[in-house]
Amino acid sequence: MLEVRNLNVNYGYLRVLSDINLKVNEGEIVCVLGPNGSGKTTLIASIAGLISPKQRSGTIIFQNTRIDRLPPYDIARLGISCITDKTGIFPEMTVLENLLVGGLTLKKNERNEALKQVFALFPVLRERCKQLAGTLSGGERKMLLIGRALMSKAKLLLLDEVSAGLAPIVLGEILRRISEIARTGKSILLVEQNVFAALSVSNRGYVIENGRIIIEDTCERMLKNDIIKSAYLGIQNCQAIFGDWKR
């Protein structure tokens, strides 16, 4: 579904991503792990078109279409929805208006249908639908962002640091919803610093360090990988800790 080939990104003279090759198949959750400043968010922003083509090279293909020269709104129209720190909610619009903006490309009846599905997935958004989005809590904002992304009937969701700033119970709830979304056939590329959270819901994963992919494997094998265990988890037996979030 998504294929990134030899992606390089520069910020001025600084090389942020080097020779990135990555694949996401249909209905798959793929996580990208790595420490702060390793280039994870830049990777997501590059796929979504939020980084100028002048700053990057390489090929990005989505459903047999090259998207690396397209602006973000055209990429979104093709079926890629992105949630990063850069792409926030619309704080002075109501929750309902935020969701409606997410479904702008749909016909009215399709939009109503998508709205029903989002409300079924996140009932709290239905309760808050007349509330200004800027007054939502951190967890509710994340739900709204995911809901808004789903409104477009996107085929691929790019999620950047959904765990950031969330209480464990809220995070658990959101991860369960992400698993549910993937079961409907959508693909998800999940960028996370929270390794427990990411590995608990994903099928495969990549580890980025200093802008390069250093590990690519299934999540189960990654959990047994000594480098990941010592560098990111700091423990020997992870299964016991996040068993609840498992798909």
Next chain:
Amino acid sequence: METTTFMQAIISGIVTGSIYLLVALGINIIFGAMRILNFAHCTYMMLAMYGGYYIYVFGGIDPYISLLILTPLFFLGGFATQKYFIEKVLATNILNQIILTVGLFITIKSLASLFFSETFRMIPVFYKTISYSLRGVYIGLPQLVAVIVSISLVLFLHLFLTRTDFGRMIRAASQDMYGASVCAINVYRVFCMAFGIGTALASVAGVLIATYYPIYPHVGDPFLLSGFIVVVLGGLGSFKGCVVSSYIIALTESLIAYAYIPAFQQVGSLVIFMIILLFKPKGIFGGYESK
């Protein structure tokens, strides 16, 4: 102040406030969408006044009817200004943006002085002298039309921004440009449309006052200052704030003028402006608007 004089001051304030409202809403839509302070805004108002004048003089078309030609024309002019000038400096610093719009302001005004001369002109419409009175309080027909058209337009604009997809697109792009981009909104196109709408509002304000106000190249200057005061007082980007503060400023100016101290007319509104900002530094409706 007698009751009649007081009521006359109120009516006069409402008329001026309605024009301020159209000017300030134009500034506000452009600022709200792109965070650009458009110093050239009232030059469009001045050009529309000349447009109304020449269409009347050479074509014999009533200024109100000429709105049907001028409003779309100014919408396109605003669209082009955004696309070919403002868009180039959007990603740069605020100083570049200010210098660009001030440059446009000076250039357009200088060209207007060159082509139209500094002579004061009036559109000699027959209804200029028609007025209505109620218990000694008068309102001229052109002023009454200005109030009705302004308020109707503001209501229409409010419905457009809150009830239509395109209105939501403008609001979304103004609140989070990247967020709007990933929702499949072409934000650059939306900004052009917002600039076009803002400019079209300035043209409507211009034609409405051209029926009772002298036309000259600097006619927009005081409206520009008042427009900025209104926008800041109401809370930058706030629609509701714009409506409330337009009438606060205009009524203050009018009451001071009718109290026989016209020299303090603008000073008085600035004092009110500063006092309100002391208590509400972000403006009356600064921050999140309540729906």
